[in-house]
Amino acid sequence: MxxxxxxxxxxxxxxxxxxxxxxxxxxxxRKHSFLFQEGMPANELYLILSGKVQVSKICPDGxxxxxxxxxxxxxxxxxxxFTDDPRYLLTAKVIEPGEAAVMNKNELEEQLLINxxxxxxxxxxxSKHARRTQTKFRDLIMNGKKGALYSTLIRLCNSxxxxxxxxxxxxxxxxxxxxxANFCGTTRESVNRMLNALKQDGIISMxxxxxxxxxxNYLKTEIQCEDCPPDICCIE
Amino acid sequence: MxxxxxxxxxxxxxxxxxxxxxxxxxxxxRKHSFLFQEGMPANELYLILSGKVQVSKICPDGxxxxxxxxxxxxxxxxxxxFTDDPRYLLTAKVIEPGEAAVMNKNELEEQLLINxxxxxxxxxxxSKHARRTQTKFRDLIMNGKKGALYSTLIRLCNSxxxxxxxxxxxxxxxxxxxxxANFCGTTRESVNRMLNALKQDGIISMxxxxxxxxxxNYLKTEIQCEDCPPDICCIE
DNA sequence: CAATCATTGTGAGTAGTGTCACAGCGTTTG
DNA sequence: CAAACGCTGTGACACTACTCACAATGATTG
Numbered sequence: 001m002x003x004x005x006x007x008x009x010x011x012x013x014x015x016x017x018x019x020x021x022x023x024x025x026x027x028x029x030r031k032h033s034f035l036f037q038e039g040m041p042a043n044e045l046y047l048i049l050s051g052k053v054q055v056s057k058i059c060p061d062g063x064x065x066x067x068x069x070x071x072x073x074x075x076x077x078x079x080x081x082f083t084d085d086p087r088y089l090l091t092a093k094v095i096e097p098g099e100a101a102v103m104n105k106n107e108l109e110e111q112l113l114i115n116x117x118x119x120x121x122x123x124x125x126x127s128k129h130a131r132r133t134q135t136k137f138r139d140l141i142m143n144g145k146k147g148a149l150y151s152t153l154i155r156l157c158n159s160x161x162x163x164x165x166x167x168x169x170x171x172x173x174x175x176x177x178x179x180x181a182n183f184c185g186t187t188r189e190s191v192n193r194m195l196n197a198l199k200q201d202g203i204i205s206m207x208x209x210x211x212x213x214x215x216x217n218y219l220k221t222e223i224q225c226e227d228c229p230p231d232i233c234c235i236e
Numbered sequence: 237m238x239x240x241x242x243x244x245x246x247x248x249x250x251x252x253x254x255x256x257x258x259x260x261x262x263x264x265x266r267k268h269s270f271l272f273q274e275g276m277p278a279n280e281l282y283l284i285l286s287g288k289v290q291v292s293k294i295c296p297d298g299x300x301x302x303x304x305x306x307x308x309x310x311x312x313x314x315x316x317x318f319t320d321d322p323r324y325l326l327t328a329k330v331i332e333p334g335e336a337a338v339m340n341k342n343e344l345e346e347q348l349l350i351n352x353x354x355x356x357x358x359x360x361x362x363s364k365h366a367r368r369t370q371t372k373f374r375d376l377i378m379n380g381k382k383g384a385l386y387s388t389l390i391r392l393c394n395s396x397x398x399x400x401x402x403x404x405x406x407x408x409x410x411x412x413x414x415x416x417a418n419f420c421g422t423t424r425e426s427v428n429r430m431l432n433a434l435k436q437d438g439i440i441s442m443x444x445x446x447x448x449x450x451x452x453n454y455l456k457t458e459i460q461c462e463d464c465p466p467d468i469c470c471i472e
Numbered sequence: 473c474a475a476t477c478a479t480t481g482t483g484a485g486t487a488g489t490g491t492c493a494c495a496g497c498g499t500t501t502g
Numbered sequence: 503c504a505a506a507c508g509c510t511g512t513g514a515c516a517c518t519a520c521t522c523a524c525a526a527t528g529a530t531t532g
Contacts, residue, residue, distance in 0.1 A: 057374050065373065065374050065378055082359040085468075089367055089370055116349050122359075123358075123359070126359075127318045127319050128319065130315050130366055134325055137376075138293050140376075140377055141377065144490095145518075146518090176478090176480090185377035185378055186519075186520085187521085189481085189519090196480095228325075412510090414509085425490075425491080425512085
């Protein structure tokens with residue numbers, strides 16, 4: 001039930017995931033600890049078994065740009081594979097404690113090269129990633145901060161949304177205004193004002209920090225959404 | 237001589253490129269024609285042999301978000317490989333006539349799966365792409381439009397820059413203000429004002445539509461550049 | 473349960489950016 | 503060579519978004 005659409009999307013990469021899962025090494029994810037930080041040499045990648053990890057870019061001036069929030073079944077650190085300079089470009093912070101399976105980067109690279117089925121899955125996966133990122137670009141840059149927020153809400157619906165009987169979508173993820181701001185590249189205050197305006201108009205409502213979107217179409221038309229498939233239009 | 241740094245970066249993917257080059261089918265690139273447009277079914281990808289192609293996302297309201305400008309030796313259309321919904325998400329417009337080798341998508345997918353060396357090269361290439369895009373995100377979103385422009389100029393230097401004796405970098409590419417605006421997600425007028433301010437301060441100069449950057453460090457410090465390697469910090 | 477802390481909510485002022493309108497200038501074209 | 507065209511340059515103005523300051527609310531803890 002939880003995170004329906006995302007679960008469906010994940011099914012595609014079962015082989016890759018199950019291979020990762022076979023790893024002997026499992027580590028605990030302690031809240032507020034870092035799985036890795038940008039600049040660190042990247043020798044491993046991780047399959048989240050439980051808990052939640054936030055992947056973001058942290059700027060020298062303290063600002064944070066959030067890319068993904070990964071839950072159970074998701075792979076983190078993948079973009080370090082097959083690179084000359086094996087350093088993490090992003091930071092992965094634990095925001096909900098749990099466990100992760102650890103995979104050696106070199107081992108996985110070897111596996112990927114000798115196992116064609118695995119190769120195919122990996123390529124599919126990384127292509128999808130790239131396509132997601134590209135569509136996100138337009139949304140975050142071309143329609144101002146309002147466009148960025150609306151697009152983020154739509155993506156959150158596709159990634160973590162639970163459809164309700166009345167057609168609304170419940171986003172099953174606790175997000176502070178600041179977190180949303182980090183996703184959009186804007187400020188907490190701006191997010192707050194925009195969210196309140198949306199509440200006022202009945203587009204969304206909030207309960208205990210979680211958002212329900214009542215009128216997804218409003219958000220979509222406002223940003224001239226071209227209805228890209230939900231597995232592309234989501235939080236990476 | 238031309239496009240030094242980029243040429244060096246390209247050497248890495250010689251196998252992939254030479255395989256593409258072996259294609260029997262070569263098509264002419266006519267100015268202002270489209271190699272492909274977003275939404276079109278994607279069955280082919282292209283190796284530019286000569287001329288220049290601009291890859292961008294075109295919004296319904298006419299705005300354009302430019303991602304890459306590809307010259308001789310570059311591959312276009314790659315992100316359609318290994319996807320369920322094989323449609324182009326972007327548009328490739330010819331801005332300088334020339335020729336391109338055409339490759340069937342399915343054939344290349346097959347090749348990639350049976351030829352491990354080719355696979356490795358492809359994975360390296362697509363990883364690099366993804367890393368580039370990620371670093372670009374921060375620059376375009378986090379430091380306002382000025383940050384977006386400065387970052388674009390830095391990337392142009394890394395992609396098309398020719399170092400001069402006095403340490404300046406000559407960007408060997410004719411770009412209208414509007415083109416730069418499309419790269420940054422801003423307006424022609426804003427770009428114009430910012431460029432003129434940079435000229436005034438001696439940071440850059442222009443001659444016949446081409447920019448020379450005299451003080452790259454100024455641009456870098458202004459956007460808190462973390463000196464990512466030039467093969468990452470460039471126009472895709 | 474009072475105190476503390478984290479988060480949300482809001483106003484006022486300011487800097488940044490987009491829009492519109494139009495002048496200037498060089499190139500192309502009939 | 504005059505007219506048309508495409509691009510650059512610039513001012514005025516409106517609107518967007520950020521900053522700062524602080525009140526209000528809610529959650530946590532000793």
